[in-house]
Amino acid sequence: MNVTRGFTGRPRVQNTGLPPGQYDAGDDWPVLSAEVTPDLSSADWTFRVDGLVEQPRTWDWDEAHTLPASAYEGDIHCVTSWSKFGVRFAGVSLDAFLAVVRPHGSATHAVAYSHTGYTTNLPLADLTGGRAWIAWEYDGKPLPAEHGGPARLLVPHLYFWKSAKWVAGLTLLDHDEPGFWEQNGYHARGNPWEEQRYSGD
Amino acid sequence: MTETFAPVTRFAVPGRIAVSSRAAAEWQTATLTEVRRETPYASTFRFAVPAWQGHLPGQHLMLRLTAEDGYTAQRHYSIASPPEDSGHIELTLDHVEGGEVSGWFHTVARPGDEVEVRGPLSGFFAWPGDRPALLIGAGSGVVPLMSMVRHHRARGLSVPLRMLVSARSPEELIYARELGAETTPVFTRNSPQGVPVGRMAAAHVAPLLAAQPEGGWEAYVCGSNAFAEHASRLLVEAGQPVDRIRIERFG
Numbered sequence: 001m002n003v004t005r006g007f008t009g010r011p012r013v014q015n016t017g018l019p020p021g022q023y024d025a026g027d028d029w030p031v032l033s034a035e036v037t038p039d040l041s042s043a044d045w046t047f048r049v050d051g052l053v054e055q056p057r058t059w060d061w062d063e064a065h066t067l068p069a070s071a072y073e074g075d076i077h078c079v080t081s082w083s084k085f086g087v088r089f090a091g092v093s094l095d096a097f098l099a100v101v102r103p104h105g106s107a108t109h110a111v112a113y114s115h116t117g118y119t120t121n122l123p124l125a126d127l128t129g130g131r132a133w134i135a136w137e138y139d140g141k142p143l144p145a146e147h148g149g150p151a152r153l154l155v156p157h158l159y160f161w162k163s164a165k166w167v168a169g170l171t172l173l174d175h176d177e178p179g180f181w182e183q184n185g186y187h188a189r190g191n192p193w194e195e196q197r198y199s200g201d
Numbered sequence: 202m203t204e205t206f207a208p209v210t211r212f213a214v215p216g217r218i219a220v221s222s223r224a225a226a227e228w229q230t231a232t233l234t235e236v237r238r239e240t241p242y243a244s245t246f247r248f249a250v251p252a253w254q255g256h257l258p259g260q261h262l263m264l265r266l267t268a269e270d271g272y273t274a275q276r277h278y279s280i281a282s283p284p285e286d287s288g289h290i291e292l293t294l295d296h297v298e299g300g301e302v303s304g305w306f307h308t309v310a311r312p313g314d315e316v317e318v319r320g321p322l323s324g325f326f327a328w329p330g331d332r333p334a335l336l337i338g339a340g341s342g343v344v345p346l347m348s349m350v351r352h353h354r355a356r357g358l359s360v361p362l363r364m365l366v367s368a369r370s371p372e373e374l375i376y377a378r379e380l381g382a383e384t385t386p387v388f389t390r391n392s393p394q395g396v397p398v399g400r401m402a403a404a405h406v407a408p409l410l411a412a413q414p415e416g417g418w419e420a421y422v423c424g425s426n427a428f429a430e431h432a433s434r435l436l437v438e439a440g441q442p443v444d445r446i447r448i449e450r451f452g
Binding site for chain 1: 209213225226232263265266268269270271272273274275276279285301305309310314316317322323324325326426429430433434436437443444446447448449450451
């Protein structure tokens with residue numbers, strides 16, 4: 001352990017729920033995006049699931065809203081080391097979309113892509129079982145554009161770069177395929193509790 | 202219902218630089234050798250990092266402080282120094298009110314202190330000096346851009362480079378003494394006599410896009426989220442392609 005002279009840090013509270021190396025951002029919700037925020041209306045938004053599925057399908061805004069509503073209330077964690085507690089998102093569980101397209105047994109991974117061309121890869125197991133959403137509301141209001149509105153992917157148990165903003169679709173694959181940040185040195189999976197920040201962690 | 206996917210914008214630019222996963226994964230000891238005040242709110246911290254593998258202008262690192270009871274705090278910081286400054290790196294940090302890490306730097310740190318760093322990280326915002334670069338920053342957003350300017354000078358590069366920086370006042374303009382003919386400062390609260398006060402506007406961006414270098418600009422925007430939104434919109438409205446705008450946001 002390399003102790004830093006004179007560094008005490010903030011007062012410690014037991015069981016804070018913070019993964020290793022994270023701090024509580026409090027009321028802040030920093031915007032982390034390397035691209036220009038797109039001018040994307042809900043009328044132009046679509047969401048497609050294809051690849052290794054029985055029945056590829058594209059939903060528009062109204063069609064996606066006919067699926068059963070599902071909410072997430074909990075914490076989110078950004079690789080840049082802030083975490084945010086007790087956030088509330090509403091949308092539809094990804095399970096509802098996958099039930100319609102019926103993934104092949106050979107599907108093991110997915111690439112999520114956005115309406116802007118951003119990509120990120122995920123094991124299919126991280127997207128199923130009530131652990132991932134298409135989210136269009138934050139704290140009871142429409143998701144702001146700078147945070148991925150009209151709709152973003154939400155995979156809160158992984159670092160937040162996996163929760164693709166302005167999500168446009170998922171392609172199911174039988175192998176892992178690095179996405180945008182993963183090609184830029186970030187970890188393939190990004191589990192905050194194991195501090196999988198960068199390739200090699 | 203359409204079955205074809207047509208993105209409304211085109212972000213799908215590949216990363217520019219492959220990042221060494223070994224360098225990114227290993228913590229190294231960095232020894233503070235010098236502290237230089239830049240403005241009333243920002244200072245530059247110079248470190249000796251003998252095993253530093255080098256970086257490209259625009260890259261960042263992760264820095265870690267450890268308390269006696271094992272508690273750690275880590276933050277991402279842009280690298281201010283150019284790659285030519287071999288074996289050393291410099292960070293320029295604002296003193297954030299109540300900042301756990303920046304507070305230590307601004308009130309406790311002195312030469313000889315050791316911290317840990319890992320990196321360089323992320324190739325997306327990096328500029329290797331290959332294409333004409335239009336740099337737009339505000340406040341401490343000028344830090345990664347200054348690495349690019351310093352690299353350009355150190356190598357004597359002839360590829361076009363222009364920088365627009367926004368600061369509240371001349372006293373708060375980081376690296377003021379070092380800025381040269383490539384830089385146009387914009388002051389939002391107080392300015393030297395004869396220089397208008399106001400936020401960055403289309404009038405600052407338009408002339409640079411009207412006089413495009415061969416191959417066009419690669420735009421790099423760094424600042425608070427509000428500034429990044431504003432500046433990237435000015436660029437898009439002036440005709441800069443969205444897939445040639447790279448943004449680093451903070452705050």
